[in-house]
Amino acid sequence: MDTTLQDPLVGQLLDGRYRIDARIAVGGMATVYRAVDTRLDRVLALKVMHPSLAVDGFERFIREAKSVARLAHPNVVQVFDQGTDGSYVYLAMEYVAGCTLRDVLRERGALQPRAALDILEPVLAALGAAHRAGFVHRDMKPENVLIGDDGRVKVADFGLVRAVDTVTNTTGTVLGTVSYLAPEQIENGTADPRVDVYACGVMLYEMLTGDKPHDGDSPAVILYKHLHEDVPPPSAAVPGLAYELDEMVASATARTPEIRPHDAVALLAQVRDGRSRLSADQLDVVPPQALTAEHDNADDRTSVIPRALTTPRPLPVNEDDEAGEAVLHRTSRFQSPPPPPSRRRSGPRRGPMAIVVAVLLVLGLGAGVWYINSGQFTEVPPLLSKTQAQAEDRLRDAGLELGTVKHAYSDTVERGQVISSDPKAGTRIRGNDAVSITLSDGPETVRVPALEGRTLDKARAQLKQDGLEPGMVTREFSEDVPRGSVISARPADGTQVRAGTAVALVVSKGSPVDIPDITGDDLADARAELQDAGLKVKIATERVTSSEFDKGQVAKQSPNPGGQAAEGDTVTLTLSKGPxxxxxxxxxxxxxxxxxxxxEGAGFQVDEDRGLLGLFGDTVEDQSVKGGETAPKGSTITIRIR
Structure with missing residues (x-):
């Protein structure tokens, strides 16, 4: 039975713009539809929150829209629009024709290492962009990794995203999916970039083996294992997997957060370095858990993910790439062109001297080829991601010397390892020549400046000047800090952080002011009382009818009386038109x-005046307001009975 036929939204036009064609997926919080933007005539995905959750989940939807809007990255599913239509809250998102990583694992079981890494690298690139923008995904799992029919890999569902260093109080409910939760998420709810690193390590294990590392009869058992048991090496389940793959999984899933790579960018560097050490045979191992033993590249989605479609590498951390590129520039063995076909020519014959010159030319050319390809020249060995000592050893083995050692900051290469060499790997140079290297000083770090007391604009400008990004702004009352100035920053001033880190700011709303109740007051009196309290006054353009308040009196005020506002805030007054x-x-x-x-049918209350003569009467003799005249609705009309 086609359940989409029962979906009330299929075939409807949402918000007067989005025509819903089909249902794609249903989750605990929202349903995803394929839709057409009738305004721009493009296919997109529409994520519609279940109406029963719209009140509690609206903040999450807004957060997802805002966070993804800051991530203009080719491996992140983009959000185009957010809005509401009646009880429906929706996100209009990029439509990715294809499947999820969960679909691939269900269909294929365990994947070859090459395919697993082809999927993992763009996922880490997307998360790395989020981490450097100050966000943590917190819900990484195969369901949130989309693989397009063209091989592109994208990360979706940033609904649980939080700013870096934010602590989430779980109060009994752990956000995320239990199989991919890091131990610190389970214990105290903290979420920094390393929780995404942990989840990616679990996904890599699952791609390599076809199973999750921890299983159990209940979520509680799985959570216990995450806290007390290490993720096993994938080679224990798939004999023949390279040690480098075990290293990747062990590093990413270390139970102690401090041992893991500090964010997805650092893990991406480790993955690319480990991959560079794997041979083609090690990358193409077919695990016995694979559901399809023989892979046809025409059908295997994960086999055809083109490396060119993944994001460009920020720095060349894979040695083989540089060495491979250098092959194109190596000196080739010269080959003399074949002599042209002999033709009898009229004219003088070449003498013996011409023959001697030709022979010497050929001999000289051959000697040059021998010289270039002899031991006088050697290739620069790959040095990337090596320590200075390791680089020096490699150069010595190649008959070369270490030249100038420079230093530079790097977000992807660990401190003390080689970022680049001059000349590049694969270049042929004369023996005993020197090769210069540039070593990584790790990510550039800066100190969070003192921002307390500065206006918001000046604080933001100072952060940008110091190589940091202004982050989330929250506002609080303060009797000590002037309105609009910074109360505090997170991380706190003086903290050493990576360049580009987002710094959250708490800005003063000024001293709190109790909002007086001025309903029923005349406008002049109400204005004076609010201004005396330090508040501004705005008069609503529309007036309301009121049987309680006379014309010109205050019928409503916003914010409501009894609450608090900041000095200088505005109170909007709605005046009465009278009854x-x-x-x-x-x-x-x-x-x-x-x-x-x-x-009573006309909206009046009725009072009877019977007097002495009308005690037993039943006919109305007179009424207090004559028929045909007007009176305030809800007022009392007295009838005299005879």
Missing amino acids: EMVEVPDVVGDSVDDARQAL
């Missing part, structure tokens, strides 16, 4: 019951 005037029915001569029914 609604309604025409009074003429009930003279009617029975008491008919008169009461007519007056």
